[in-house]
Amino acid sequence: MAQRKYPLADKLDxxxxxxxxxxxxxxxxxxERCAQQYxxxxxxxxxxxxxxxxxVAVGVEAAMRPDDYLVTAYRDHGQILARGTPAGPVMAExxxxxxxxxxxxxxxxxxxDIPRHMYGGWGIVGxxxxxxxxxxxxxxxxxxxxxxxxxFGEAAVNQGAxxxxxxxxxxxxxxxxxxxxxxxxxMGTPIKVSSAVTEVYKRAAAYDxxxxxxxxxxxxxxxxxxxxxxxRARAGEGPTLIEARTYRFRGHSMSDPAVYRTREEVEEERxxxxxxKLRSYLxxxxxxxxxxxxxxxxxxxxxxxxxxxFADESPxxxxxxxxxxxxxxxIWPEKVHA
Amino acid sequence: MRELTFREALNEALDEELTxxxxxxxxxEEVGAxxxxxxxxxxxxxxxxxxxxxxxxxxxxxxxxxxxxxAMMGLRPVIEVMTWNFALLALDQIxxxxxxxxxxxxxxxxxxxxxxxxxxxxxxxxxxxxxxxEAQYAYYPGLKVIxxxxxxxxxxxxxxxxxxxxxxxxxxxxxxxxxxxMVPDGEYTIPIxxxxxxxxxxxxxxxxxxxxxxxxxxxxxxxASQGIDCEVVDLRTIRPLxxxxxxxxxxxxxxCVVLEEGWPYFNAGAQISDIVQRACFDILDSxxxxxxxxxxxxxxxxxxxxxxxxxxxxxxxxxxVALNVRS
Numbered sequence: 001m002a003q004r005k006y007p008l009a010d011k012l013d014x015x016x017x018x019x020x021x022x023x024x025x026x027x028x029x030x031x032e033r034c035a036q037q038y039x040x041x042x043x044x045x046x047x048x049x050x051x052x053x054x055x056v057a058v059g060v061e062a063a064m065r066p067d068d069y070l071v072t073a074y075r076d077h078g079q080i081l082a083r084g085t086p087a088g089p090v091m092a093e094x095x096x097x098x099x100x101x102x103x104x105x106x107x108x109x110x111x112x113d114i115p116r117h118m119y120g121g122w123g124i125v126g127x128x129x130x131x132x133x134x135x136x137x138x139x140x141x142x143x144x145x146x147x148x149x150x151x152f153g154e155a156a157v158n159q160g161a162x163x164x165x166x167x168x169x170x171x172x173x174x175x176x177x178x179x180x181x182x183x184x185x186x187m188g189t190p191i192k193v194s195s196a197v198t199e200v201y202k203r204a205a206a207y208d209x210x211x212x213x214x215x216x217x218x219x220x221x222x223x224x225x226x227x228x229x230x231x232r233a234r235a236g237e238g239p240t241l242i243e244a245r246t247y248r249f250r251g252h253s254m255s256d257p258a259v260y261r262t263r264e265e266v267e268e269e270r271x272x273x274x275x276x277k278l279r280s281y282l283x284x285x286x287x288x289x290x291x292x293x294x295x296x297x298x299x300x301x302x303x304x305x306x307x308x309x310f311a312d313e314s315p316x317x318x319x320x321x322x323x324x325x326x327x328x329x330x331i332w333p334e335k336v337h338a
Numbered sequence: 339m340r341e342l343t344f345r346e347a348l349n350e351a352l353d354e355e356l357t358x359x360x361x362x363x364x365x366x367e368e369v370g371a372x373x374x375x376x377x378x379x380x381x382x383x384x385x386x387x388x389x390x391x392x393x394x395x396x397x398x399x400x401x402x403x404x405x406x407x408x409a410m411m412g413l414r415p416v417i418e419v420m421t422w423n424f425a426l427l428a429l430d431q432i433x434x435x436x437x438x439x440x441x442x443x444x445x446x447x448x449x450x451x452x453x454x455x456x457x458x459x460x461x462x463x464x465x466x467x468x469x470x471x472e473a474q475y476a477y478y479p480g481l482k483v484i485x486x487x488x489x490x491x492x493x494x495x496x497x498x499x500x501x502x503x504x505x506x507x508x509x510x511x512x513x514x515x516x517x518x519x520m521v522p523d524g525e526y527t528i529p530i531x532x533x534x535x536x537x538x539x540x541x542x543x544x545x546x547x548x549x550x551x552x553x554x555x556x557x558x559x560x561x562a563s564q565g566i567d568c569e570v571v572d573l574r575t576i577r578p579l580x581x582x583x584x585x586x587x588x589x590x591x592x593x594c595v596v597l598e599e600g601w602p603y604f605n606a607g608a609q610i611s612d613i614v615q616r617a618c619f620d621i622l623d624s625x626x627x628x629x630x631x632x633x634x635x636x637x638x639x640x641x642x643x644x645x646x647x648x649x650x651x652x653x654x655x656x657x658x659v660a661l662n663v664r665s
Contacts, residue, residue, distance in 0.1 A: 069411075100444070101444070102442060102443050102444035102446065103444030103445070104444070105441055105442055105443075105444045106442040106443060106444065110442040110443070112442075112443040112444075112446050112447065114443075114446045114447065119410065119447075120439075120442075120443065120447075121442075121443075122435070123434070124430055124434050124435075127403070127430055127431065127434060127435055129403075130399060130400050130401075130402075130403020130404055130406070130407065130431060131403055131406060131407035131410065131431075131435060132407060133400065133403065133404045133407060134403060134404040134405060134406060134407020134408040134409070134410065134411070134415075135407045135408070135410065135411055137404055137407070137408050138407070138408040138411035138412070138413050139411075141363070141389070141408070141413060142413075160399055160400075160427075161399055161400065161403065161430075163400075164395075164397035164399055164400025164401075164403075165400050165403065165404075167395060167397065167400070168394070168395065168397065168400055168401065168404060171395070324445065325440050325441045325443075325444060325445040326440065326441055326479050326480055327440070327480065327482075327503075327504045328440065328448050328450075328503035328504050329503065329504065
């Protein structure tokens, strides 16, 4: 197999690359422990794990500026961790605790960290795409040089919201990058069953914007493609549609045993695991020794363990929180239910 | 005070808020170059320019979502829906995103958007263009629903909605745009969530809002000539609902008729009747009477459409039932 070229990533310094590796390992380990905590009924409701897709969130984050805006769907644990939110408040949110990133009112599908420009965390397929359009529109309106990156699954591109938002994004050249995380299954439905055009990036032609694809199992390839699109948007040249070809190693959510995929298919995809892939690169480029990378795994293990302890020991939201945050003006709900 | 049409009053509110706050923009179908499908935004593109007054494609879900996203970032979008019938396409962004973002984010986000346009039936537009939606939006915690009945209220309430930190649903009416009324000079706002007694009376309270206010007042005049003195409470805002003013009025008159133009089942009047009957059970001599449109999709043919709609005669009949008066 020919060695893949990374003209942009090759210029990244050791620190940036090790940060990416740490993020991959953190997301993986966080999600594995989430699955376990779900089985222990510490986490309830719908819980969509990111295992297998980590390269997308990490590659995207590396391609963005910290003050760029990110918005995604309900499979959002990986993105908020990549943005740099500490694992503790994220795990606490999944536990529904008062110390969670949304004070326990959002849960797994609704994770926010506004100071870190993570804007959720949205539960309706494709609904965050018009929202991203509005976010990018606001940047253009205010003449900010910030870019909005919007993530969504491949099933979302069959929603009207996708079409309407991309049309206007292209029409008004807003600074947005639309990234489809194509994990090939909309819940249990393979893309070839749901979509007339299975190569999602080709849909960009309908809006006369660039359509690109990247290997969403490869952190550095994702970084390369997204970085170009982000800088293009920042330069005022308009939006790009990117198809990140990825794969989730687990079911759609914790309640999905994923019997619609063959064991062979999953085993084959596991060979593309993004973590060993970046590890090989770091070793080959002499950015790190095996032992240093092992240390990262050990540190992450402690960090995730600590996040579970934090979530466990945190209090439930106070009953008085039931009627707060419905409106900005707190008089109204309190008045009604007094 | 000057006499203005409803349309002119709304236009003034938009113009003043666009002038006052650079974060305010108006977007919708035909709001710019065409000067508005109903001419509410006449002249605003010329005066404020294409950055502030933006013609959108026919993509209700998309441009309402754009407004919700821009509001989430702190701008103050005013999104015009050509009619609320078309906003059904955008319901997901209103009900699932705008109404819930503050709660789901634990108070980290806010959505100061105003979505406005005509609600209800005009004349002979048939079923898909003749529907009342205020109760549907009032159902969602997180939204505010404003339905003014006079030009003065429309102006003051629209300015309040644009300045309000929460998502506001603002409902007008095609047939009201040309109606005239006295409007105060200069800068003023009207608080959201405050009802207004538009006619003082002692025998029976008639509750109305939006276009139905005029029907209620017409009915009250007809009753006055028969010696029945009605009080007309204009709710102005459906959510939050001014329960205090409503209850005080009914406790004074001892009888209540709720008028609404939409369908009877599960409409706002059902909620209002519930509130009144629980708060005033001890003094009511008859049940709260509801006057509504007919429970059918709106017919096209004029005689049938007339039959399907509430009017001043049905208000008169309703009040007489409430007061146990024989016609």
